Amino acid sequence: MSHSSELIAGDIAGYLKAHEHKGLLRFITCGSVDDGKSTLIGRLLFESKLLFEDQLAAIEADSKKFGTQGNDIDFALLVDGLAAEREQGITIDVAYRFFSTDKRKFIVADTPGHEQYTRNMVTGASTADAAILMVDARQGILTQTRRHSFLMSLIGIRHIVVAINKMDLVDYSKARYDEIVDAYRVFAKQLGLEAITFIPMSALKGDNVVEHGHHMPWYHGPTLMAYLETIEVDEERLQRLPLRMPVQWVNRPNLDFRGFTGMISSGRVKPGDAIRVQPSGKRSTIKRIYTFDGDLEEAIAGQSVTLLLEDEIDISRGDVISGVEQPAEIADQFESTLVWMHEQPLLPGRPYLMKLGTQTLSATVTDIKYQVNVNTLEHTAAKQLDLNGIGVCTLSLSQPVAFDAYRDNQDTGGFILIDRMTNNTVGAGMLHFALRRSQNIHMQHVDIDKQARALTKNQKPAVLWLTGLSGAGKSTIANRVEKKLHAAGQHTYLLDGDNVRHGLNRDLGFTDADRVENIRRVGEVARLMVDAGLIVLTAFISPFRSERQLARDLVEDGEFIEIFVDTPLEVAEERDTKGLYKKARRGELKNFTGIDSAYEAPETPELRIDTTQLSEEEAADAIIELLRERQIIA
Incomplete structure (x- = not known):
């Protein structure tokens, strides 16, 4: 040189x-x-x-x-x-x-x-x-x-x-x-x-x-x-806050080493400190603080470390390590403020993925309490949030999580929402507090479970979800399938789109938001019927992939069978047994699927029925054959 x-x-x-x-x-x-x-x-x-x-x-x-x-x-x-x-x-x-x-x-x-x-x-x-x-x-x-x-x-x-x-x-x-x-x-x-x-x-x-x-x-x-x-x-303020370390990785290179890696978002920790793992609530003591450059006597907010514990306890990615004196709160329902960041509006009841700290889980906005007018700070009623909309919402998660109010700790109180279909970030939010009902409602243990109920019926419970345009033949095919199953001694129930709107969903219209809520309710009812050991048939347009995915996620793997009753729009219009397409074309029926409201066809259904090739009887036989192949019925 x-x-x-x-x-x-x-x-x-x-x-x-x-x-x-x-x-x-x-x-x-x-x-x-x-x-x-x-x-x-x-x-x-x-x-x-x-x-x-x-x-x-x-x-x-x-x-x-x-x-x-x-x-x-x-x-x-x-x-x-x-x-x-x-x-x-x-x-x-x-x-x-x-x-x-x-x-x-x-x-x-x-x-x-x-x-x-x-x-x-x-x-x-x-x-x-x-x-x-x-x-x-x-x-x-x-x-x-x-x-x-x-x-x-x-x-x-x-x-x-x-x-x-x-x-x-x-x-x-x-x-x-x-x-x-x-x-x-x-x-x-x-x-x-x-x-x-x-x-x-x-x-x-x-x-x-x-x-x-x-x-x-x-x-x-x-x-x-x-x-x-x-x-x-x-920076010093973060160090004065209670200990929080979201676990990013369970580090186990060999049988003699088991540590939990992540960045300390607040507080400080040293060997000998008692800690609590959340949401499980299990306790232990810090044994070592390991880093690539050697062990530390103390770690503070902002440092990425691996913590080794005195006890062998179950910890997974997404769990939060807290101090025992001031642990994080645990809940699955919250009031939050949400900033919507996508062209497609936020619709209550639609499932999204939520990323909170290092954890990703399913989340649903169950209610928009109000939207904020940023010019006047006025609170206005809203059924959906459009791009750049800011609203105070009720948020429901698929499982309890450890959290802090956003004002106290941004890392454990701030979250983003992700679209399940596109993986795009669609919203950013701040948790305010847990809803009281999330603390007071607990699952009650019952001795007779789904398997026991299904065993007495000599069948496996399942949801047969028929989707397609109005006039595709969903209800007719579902009815024929149920008659065949009933004749074979199977235990079934048919949830039909029109029928549930006479009772369970009579308060809902046909806007996108109401369609989302319609399918959410039907999905929950179908889940309960599956838990009862039944074979549940549903016949709904269910136009959005997100809501069909929600219904699928409510039951176990293999219990949801999506059946796409594929009928071209022009064929469905020719049938028009209820006269709905004519009304929609005349502008007398708004938000009609296929005309002025979108239908998102299934991408990978378990069964596709082309009604231009199969009769309704042949379609029913194809579904019965699929149930036998999957050993749902004998």
Whole structure:
């Protein structure tokens, strides 16, 4: 290695060493569109001396190309990397950037300002310690300013800077600055936001970003950079909280080593400490704290470790290791606030996957108590949540979990909802408290179980779920199958779509939300009948895959048989025995499946019946044959 190479290597090593022990602050910029968020971040990168000469030359050229006036550099071009963003002059995606000063390292998320990208703002804010809320001095407090403020209050960001930008475009007016400050304080008081710092600035010109400049001598507060460098990152608060470590991995490389690996989300732990595993409630004592670099005498929040216990107790991924003095709560029903992040609306009763800590389980929003109007903070009734909707909801889980209220611990109180079919993240939420009924209702043990009931009937219980368009022939085929089973001495019951709407579901209409609830109720009834040892036949359009999957998940593997009665729409319309298609075509019947409401055909049904090829009698025989193959009947 040459002498110059050694010097360069030494400089790099020295630079890395100097930055190794600096504190790290994560913050976001948010606000309405075109208020200067990207320009501010570009300015911070420039002032931090983190740009190469070729980068400066490129953005200078781009600044002229995209229309920046005068000799000013458009620093937003450093951040808005997508072509669509540069052409429109807006930010679409969340852009993360790293920079540092002599005092601190920073990771900043530039979040989009358009309302339809509010979900991106939630993503960026989920790990932030602080937020810079940009306000255009010309526009003042806008709808998206209020929306982002409300989201910050929900997410629990403790340090907020209201950066009143583009002061150069209002002649650096102190009166305009004071007007915006007064208006925002009134709104912030409603949200309970207290730790707010107001800074007037011009991100384009550089005033009050790193240096004060000379345009606003009336402002005596800190510059933005000075404020960011002195924010107290609340790491010590996490260490003072009770111990929580969600188990990510059961580490067992050999028979002599069994540890539980995860990141400590709060508190501290050392060998000899008594712990409780939740939700099981089993207790033990910490034997060792193992890491790749050796054992630790103590581990604190933020560290990833492997805990070895004195006792052999059953622990799985998703369990939470807590201190015995202040354990987490256990429940399976909650009140929560939910931010909906998908184009398809949230429908109560529809099953989703919920990721809480390291655990993934099934969850259903059983009720939307109210939706929040972010402009007025008014609570309004809602039957569904649309994209960017924010609602307080009742959440029901498939099993009890260990949790903390989100205000106390974001790691064990924050969750996301995932669509079961597409695996897309569709919502983000915060747990508030367990519903009292979840603590008071327990499963009652009974001595006669499903197997015993089925044995007396000489059959295996099952659900035959017939799905298809209206007029496909589901009810007729199901009726023929039940007659054949009854003649053979089998014990059955037929749940028909029209029949249950005369009683159990008479209060439901045909909106998407009502269809979801219709199938949820039928699925629960079918589960009870399977538990009674019966062969249950259902004949429902059941247009959505999510709800058919819900019904499947309610029973054991092998007990759910999906039968797709496949009839082309034009054939079903020709039959139209009830005259429903004609009404739908005339606009007299809304939300009719196949006309103005979607039908999601099964992708992998256990049996597909093409009614253009098979008669109803042949279809019934095919189902009976399938039951014999699966040894449900003899």
